[in-house]
Amino acid sequence: MSAIFVSGIAIAAPGLNDWQLAMPVLRGERAYEPTPLGPLAPALLPANERRRMTTTIKLAVQVAQDALPAQDAVDELHCVFVSGMGDCDITDKVCRALAQPERPVSPTHFHNSVHNAPAGYFAIATRSQAPSLSIAADQASFAAGLLEAATQVAAEKAAVLLVAYDTLPPEPIRAKSGLTADFGTALLLTPQPLASARHRLELELESGAEPDRLTDPALEQLRLSNPMARSLPLLAALAGDRGGRVRLPYLDDLTVRIELQPC
């Protein structure tokens, strides 16, 4: 696939509240402390609407806005939203209502139950008519989102904002989910480097190779805590200023091999 440039990066995760704070930790210059992710209040969402929105919507919009360049450097920004679990706060509320005799489903909960609700709010907030996709691939979700975003850069020569997010579900779904932490990240991928670009990437699919792990045990535990935290080996490489090779897990024995070069 043709080369793509990383022109913006955002993260929101326990102990990694934003990209500036995360970089020294991911470079190994500062110890990782998994303090819980604080309350999110993305400025893109109107304050009165924000209060009624779920953590999932706020996490997605937070990392999406944080990865955008300072100026409107992109005319038409495609979006790929990916979440392995979707919005389980909404699922829980809707299924509790449906278990009651009168089935009092809230209309707001129902229209927020669609997987593309965060994408819809982000499009409204940025007044963007550009294409937007919302996908899911359970544990393989980050790699699936990265590949789809990369194909849009390669095949449509588009600037693409990849927004990857999963929040801890409420009980009783949490016990079935396997998630133990919140994790959101966003990458602005462009066919040409913007002023903010520091790395160019080349992606290939591979069969049978081992995906990368992290040497710090606490960060490795975070990597396994949430489908989107599988991005951490890539984010750790992007936090440095060198090139390198990263392998992220995808489906079965498939991995995504990423060659990084500084630019």
Next chain:
Amino acid sequence: MTPLHVSAFTLTNALGAGQASTLDALRQEKSGLRPCDLSEASLETWIGRVDGVEDVRLPATLRDFDCRNHRLALLALEQDGFMDAVAATVARVGAARVALFLGTSTSGIGETEAAYRQLGADGRLPDSFHFHQTHNLFALSEFCRRVLGLRGPASTISTACSSSAKVFAMAWRHIEAGLCDAAVVGGVDSLCLTTLYGFRSLELVSRQPCRPWDKDRDGISIGEAAGFALLTRADSGEPALSLMGYGETSDAYHMSAPHPEGAGAALAIRRALDRAGLTADAIDYVNLHGTSTPANDAAEDKAVLSVLGPNVRCSSTKGATGHTLGAAGITEAAICCLSIQHGLVPASIGTRQIDPELKLRIVRQAESRPVRFALTNSLGFGGSNSSLIFGVPA
């Protein structure tokens, strides 16, 4: 764009299982809608229910995936020789070079609804409930991947009612970028309480069979459906049924109401024409999204009129199938393919008196006439718009 061959396709919906059931019903202008008879649901509405879903049995190795959505998926995969066509492609290019992109809005959420009715005194979900194999959005793709023996890229697309239209664009990009040589695309959505009571809470469900473009239209009839298509590189050089173009846009207007002028939908149609390298007058038939709510049909009427004009033959087939939500895109893409292959322009079934405010040429009786290029719209919650063009290139 480089067209992709539609090497095989199949569809199962309230009109029956397989191509012939839908084709015969469209020729005879029959509807598959019936008064709501889904157990657990006591609603005054009509639904598009697929007969026999309850009787489908999953392979023993996939027992944990058992849910209405996957039974419907398997029933559909078994029609029209579709699995044989996929197997032949796998034999030709290898299982790792065939991708799978499927759309759904609610996946197997019916299992979670049932599990919440059985919450224990400790508030826990029953041990027999398999979240990742049923309700999780990717469960549908994982199930079909195993049934078909595919090992290439895969994702579930969930953008409400445009889900299984956008799968075609995703497949084209993955093939164009060289990540695969072929792709199975499609969508499956099954009847569940979430959508029946959810759309009712928004007052978007009709008490009668839906009537697209009718002056008295008052809401949707919810249906269930599954459909699949096998897309391959067009390397034979022979003229064949193909995906010619796609267009995707966002409304950026409202979460559950369309842009009143249909601006985003119109832009999606223009982009599909541009990618196909076709002018508006090349389109012989438009399968409308046509949900039959007052606002949706009015917005889509303006959108199609502004790009394609008043003469192109248009119909909504949701009066026959119901609105199959995440499966609407593939269902109506497959109807466009049937229209092209059999020279049939389907009627807008259920429509009685056309709304004088709406200006499109709505087909009232099925017509036998050549269709070379057909366009279908899929417009979803969150303002997610998609247009697809199918046809036979020269």
